[in-house]
Amino acid sequence: MTIEFSPNKRQRETQAMIHQFAEGIVRPESLKWDREHGIPHDFLRRIVMMAQSMGSSALGVNRGSGEAEEVDLETRKKRQIALTTILSAEEMSWGDAGLLLCLPGPGLGAPPVRASGTPEQRQRFFSIFEDMSQELRWGAYALTEPGAGSDVSGIRTSCRKDGKHWVINGRKCFITNGARASWNVVFATLDPSLGRAGHRAFVVEKGTPGFSVGKIEDKMGLRASETAELVFEDCRVPEENLLGGEESYKSKEGFMTAMKTFDNTRPLVAAMAIGIGRAAYDYAVGFVKDHYVLSRPIPRYAALAERLARIGRQLEAARMTTWRAAWLADQGEPNAREASICKAMAGGAAIRACIEAIEICGAEGSISGEHQLLEKWFRDIKVYDIFEGTGQIQRIVISKRLLPDLKAF
Amino acid sequence: MIALQPTDDQKMVRDSVAQFAERTLRPRLREFERARDLPDDVLQAAHGMGLPLAAFPEAAGGSGLGVVTQVLIEEELAYGDPAAPFALGGPGAYGWAALLFGGPEQGKALLAPFVGEGAHTRVGAVAWGEPRACRDRGGMVTTAERSSSGQGWTLRGEKAYVLNADRAQGFIVFAQVDAARAWEGLGAFVLPCDAKGLRVLPRLDTLGLGAASFGGLALDGVEVSDDARLPLAGDAQRLAWFFATQGLLVAARCVGLARAAFETTRDYCEQRKAFGKPIGHFQAVAFTLADRNMDLEAARTMVWHAAWLWDEVARGAEGSDARSALLHSAWAVSFAKEAAMRAGDDAVQLHGGSGFMRDYPVEKWMRDAKQMQLCGMTAEQADQLAAAIALGRPIDPALVLPGAESQNVFV
Numbered sequence: 001m002t003i004e005f006s007p008n009k010r011q012r013e014t015q016a017m018i019h020q021f022a023e024g025i026v027r028p029e030s031l032k033w034d035r036e037h038g039i040p041h042d043f044l045r046r047i048v049m050m051a052q053s054m055g056s057s058a059l060g061v062n063r064g065s066g067e068a069e070e071v072d073l074e075t076r077k078k079r080q081i082a083l084t085t086i087l088s089a090e091e092m093s094w095g096d097a098g099l100l101l102c103l104p105g106p107g108l109g110a111p112p113v114r115a116s117g118t119p120e121q122r123q124r125f126f127s128i129f130e131d132m133s134q135e136l137r138w139g140a141y142a143l144t145e146p147g148a149g150s151d152v153s154g155i156r157t158s159c160r161k162d163g164k165h166w167v168i169n170g171r172k173c174f175i176t177n178g179a180r181a182s183w184n185v186v187f188a189t190l191d192p193s194l195g196r197a198g199h200r201a202f203v204v205e206k207g208t209p210g211f212s213v214g215k216i217e218d219k220m221g222l223r224a225s226e227t228a229e230l231v232f233e234d235c236r237v238p239e240e241n242l243l244g245g246e247e248s249y250k251s252k253e254g255f256m257t258a259m260k261t262f263d264n265t266r267p268l269v270a271a272m273a274i275g276i277g278r279a280a281y282d283y284a285v286g287f288v289k290d291h292y293v294l295s296r297p298i299p300r301y302a303a304l305a306e307r308l309a310r311i312g313r314q315l316e317a318a319r320m321t322t323w324r325a326a327w328l329a330d331q332g333e334p335n336a337r338e339a340s341i342c343k344a345m346a347g348g349a350a351i352r353a354c355i356e357a358i359e360i361c362g363a364e365g366s367i368s369g370e371h372q373l374l375e376k377w378f379r380d381i382k383v384y385d386i387f388e389g390t391g392q393i394q395r396i397v398i399s400k401r402l403l404p405d406l407k408a409f
Numbered sequence: 410m411i412a413l414q415p416t417d418d419q420k421m422v423r424d425s426v427a428q429f430a431e432r433t434l435r436p437r438l439r440e441f442e443r444a445r446d447l448p449d450d451v452l453q454a455a456h457g458m459g460l461p462l463a464a465f466p467e468a469a470g471g472s473g474l475g476v477v478t479q480v481l482i483e484e485e486l487a488y489g490d491p492a493a494p495f496a497l498g499g500p501g502a503y504g505w506a507a508l509l510f511g512g513p514e515q516g517k518a519l520l521a522p523f524v525g526e527g528a529h530t531r532v533g534a535v536a537w538g539e540p541r542a543c544r545d546r547g548g549m550v551t552t553a554e555r556s557s558s559g560q561g562w563t564l565r566g567e568k569a570y571v572l573n574a575d576r577a578q579g580f581i582v583f584a585q586v587d588a589a590r591a592w593e594g595l596g597a598f599v600l601p602c603d604a605k606g607l608r609v610l611p612r613l614d615t616l617g618l619g620a621a622s623f624g625g626l627a628l629d630g631v632e633v634s635d636d637a638r639l640p641l642a643g644d645a646q647r648l649a650w651f652f653a654t655q656g657l658l659v660a661a662r663c664v665g666l667a668r669a670a671f672e673t674t675r676d677y678c679e680q681r682k683a684f685g686k687p688i689g690h691f692q693a694v695a696f697t698l699a700d701r702n703m704d705l706e707a708a709r710t711m712v713w714h715a716a717w718l719w720d721e722v723a724r725g726a727e728g729s730d731a732r733s734a735l736l737h738s739a740w741a742v743s744f745a746k747e748a749a750m751r752a753g754d755d756a757v758q759l760h761g762g763s764g765f766m767r768d769y770p771v772e773k774w775m776r777d778a779k780q781m782q783l784c785g786m787t788a789e790q791a792d793q794l795a796a797a798i799a800l801g802r803p804i805d806p807a808l809v810l811p812g813a814e815s816q817n818v819f820v
Contacts, residue, residue, distance in 0.1 A: 317708070320714060
């Protein structure tokens, strides 16, 4: 091993390709998608085609989570799957974070199915993404409820066995791509008093009787991405859709499945936040170059320079912790603390970047326009310190790792 | 490739320094502070391990281990006692300046006395700072003028904030050669400590880093020969390199200090009880610990990144460039320095009243952290440097280089 900081050739090529795509094709459409609350399927189909034609590593973001099988450690190390994914995610979000969330594929549903699904389930639920030339498909992850977010143990959506089916009742909210998904990974409980041991994860397919979509949320930002409420009223799920099969729930597995997902996805979400923050930072740097007379000593200049530097370095700090968390994942080493660290740092740093970029640009910064996306990024970024665990939740996770005797506050 | 694990060789070096820091430095840090010095046995041990020469090129008598290895060493030393790396002696900043401003040949000659038998008693120093800003132009008050004979130079003025001024056998002194060219008209001159007209000013009492020595020089018509001048000192870019690399080494020490303060405080928060449970089990305390842990992890990786970039520049790697190394150093410097200060501050805070007492090391680390922020390069100067690079602007020496106009630092 060694200490090195240069992405390999394939990673650099992927970054460059996504960057070009983000700048030339995504950004010009970004504001329109935001206003129209979605991205035309034709556009998404083009991306899917492009990714296929460019070979496996193009748009590595989606691919990293699109594989049915857990790859073995040697392959993971060699291909640096987690690192490649976060490098791509930063670049893609620099273009438009909403687009990344809209990309067809299993999305956040992939990690639990891959980690906990039986071979038959993995085959069944992943194979639908192999050919999307006619129809785009999504997977989704449904954990949050009106009464339980980060405190997963508080979920109240219930499940009970009835013959060869499970009957699910309850509501899930804030589910990315939940309405359009071909299947949702849904977490429910046999009995809240059993705690984690009572949790079960199901793959609920579109069209399952008793499953319907509630309201589609009207959000502050990330408006191109669909966020749905899911309603389960005596929803009958076939028993073969219980993730992992009944045997696998002898332990705390249900809860652990949810948590494993977070260790994998927190660095990814951190990288997305950094991409948005960097977009704002780059814009502010360009604005200062164009608008401030830098050739003569303006008193404000030094203060402004310091602000820019602070934004830049906080993003870099977040990026370094994100690389570290992803690198550990690729090494097959535990990274729960590091994953929470990068998520907390990235959310904070990127929000500051977006807020300050607007201030630096003055009134102009708040005006929405074709080539002026600051106000959009400002709206998009806030949720990055909320979803996938708020900054406060990350600090709870980190604290527990630092203080072994600390079980709960 | 992206990889974040030291090589086996680097681990060996790091582990042996860590052992030295834990067994020899940490238990005696109050002794060093009271003595205002490191004792001979400690100096011998550190020099025996080759620590002061680790990063210097083999051609110049160093071990050629590179900047990455050096920052690993600096972190461990500072973890033991933040003052130790400042007080170890050896060529230090003098060596870096000799190579950077003198070039490989002159650098090698100037480093020679620091290699081999008795090296642990030898100390080099750089005299950069001055007590007052130059009022009528950029640059320095201290001047170097052509001697009346037309050969050699005569130096006049006062230098301040010199690390190891009273311990050094040799100095590299910066002075104004060409007033019209302001910062670009600086020269650097090598002086022995017994040069005629050179007077070492009394050692200063400082807030922190007590085992290190900070002082100044008075130059009252010191005569030096032509070959005492280092040829490459009048280049703002190169001066920025010098301060960025010196700042980076201090940043690595900041990481070591932050780690020491964090670990000690975490342990304390697990033991100290209030209202029936360890204080670490209160969220206000636990979140503070989490924040300092985040700082620490980020600062370390940033320092590694910048160090790796300098090693890439040194070996002429494809695609490497000094501006990128400068930018990442600047980021690492300002982040790590502020992180260390937060670590020291919170360490005292979470220790409560005990933290204020000298029974615990945390009050020392808090003082040391502030002192370290004023060594090498300040966070503010590093920010100006980072912004200049980001904006594609020329580096403005008045904003980026330490000085009475921006902030003076100990070099």
